[in-house]
Amino acid sequence: MSRRVSVVSLRGLSKEFSRGGVVALQNIDLEIAPGEFVSLIGPSGCGKSTLLRVIGDLVEPTGGEVVVNGKSARQARLDRDYGIVFQDAVLYDWRTVAKNIALPLEMGGWNRGRRRARVGEMIELVELGGFEGHHPWQLSGGMQQRVSIARALSFDPSLLLMDEPFGALDEMTRERLNMELLRIWERARSTIVFVTHSISEAVFLSTRVVVMSARPGQITGVVEVDLPQPRNAETRGEPRFFELVTEVRERLRAGGLDTAGEGGEEELIAAEEGL
């Protein structure tokens, strides 16, 4: 894989927080190709959210190089290459669903007509027809997160960064939104970097799972997920799915037992129970 075709290219990346000298990330190398769905998984404090923020130029690395679409992360941010989804929807209370989705379009200088057309497409994509005029507090958590995804996709970013987007939702909503996300990913043909605590979620969604360990945060293994596309409800029942889940879990455990403290170990157990 040549460097030019990579959407994200990380070389020797490190991040040390000046306060307390915590090494959040150490010597991270990662290449992400267009159209990939890459999950970052690891115990709490392994720096996976920090890594996502470094890619998105919300946090500056202290060492190494980030290249996104052949540019610096900062240039990519200024070119609006990133769509970001957080664990909470972070919608603007004072805006309706339609206006929340239109927010990045307003920033990008889209005119009113184009904005309206685009918002309509997005509403349809996340199946929220009829809720355009609702305010965020009138929606359930799952619906709010769908609005947040529509907002992130509205301006067609080449890279979608998702930080535990379904972590705050109940299991049923989470599985439904997993299916939704895969459908959207297929249609939008975007590249996704997805941070999660859940092993099964990572395996179900991803083309690759990047396993990280804590203190210092580093990549301890990469699992290629060779489950057939498109994935559906039956995928979770296939033997290969369980093999991959076991493989990710073992890599997590290897990394966790070597380097994680007690907190990390607890998180790891919690992640396994999440299955």
Place this chain on the structure above:
Amino acid sequence: MTRVRRVWYEMPVMASAAVATERWSILSADRVRRGASQGAMLLGVLAALWALWEGFKWFGEAVDLKIGVFVVDDRTLPHLHSIVARLFEPTAVGDRLLTVLLEAALFTAKEAAVGFAMGAAIGFLIAIVLVHSGLLQRGLLPYIVASQTIPILAVAPMVVVWLGGRGLPGWFSVAVIAAYLTFFPVAINTLRGLQSADPRALELMQSYAASRWAILWKLRVPASLPYLFAAFKISATASIVGAIIGELPAGIQDGLGGAILNFNQYYASSPDDLWATNLIAALLGISFFLLIVLAERLIVRRAPEHVA
């Protein structure tokens, strides 16, 4: 497969849509009920205040109550009904007292409104400057706080002399005094409101490559609105008080301050006049406050629990 997914998916959406509309209709019925109970509460409180006033008066007169030099009689504590009745009697000028007082209230309201507008605008601008510079915030905030520790009665004559010397009308000096009381709560609350935006919402704006200007108008200012209106409510009443107090050193006769000063001199002979003026001043303050509440209802679109 697709059919299974649709059933899975549509049902919760339809259910939540039904919940949403149901909640709205409940809300409107709820609103009527709440309005009725609020009205009843208002009448109840008014009746209780009336009973307290008249009861104390009756008790004081019956036992010949003396608190220091304060005795209870028709001079110190007139009957409420005689105060209200006084409003409809003619004054020495000829007009009914109510007409005279309403004209005075209108004059004072103009001073207060202009002062409120100036103070709110200045407070808002100060907050916007301070939110963008931590250095200015640390440097200027103590002086802004200090400005409010100077009693308004000490500042008012100077303002009147300075601005009067520049040929500005007296009522404008009063408006400036009202602005002096208004800007402080607006500046402090708006600053807090501008800083209240969710840090992740700020990160999102960053990821859209939003300009400082866009972040200010599309995120910080809307997020600050509940704080802004909380400040407006304090300032609305403060601006009325500021205008009334400002009229005294300015020697303005046309407003409520002038009326209070005037009726104060005749209190011994006709106490009802001063009490009636106080009543109108209170009503003016309340209407100003309610105007702000109405504006807030129309402008602020926030989750119910966020509205101050």
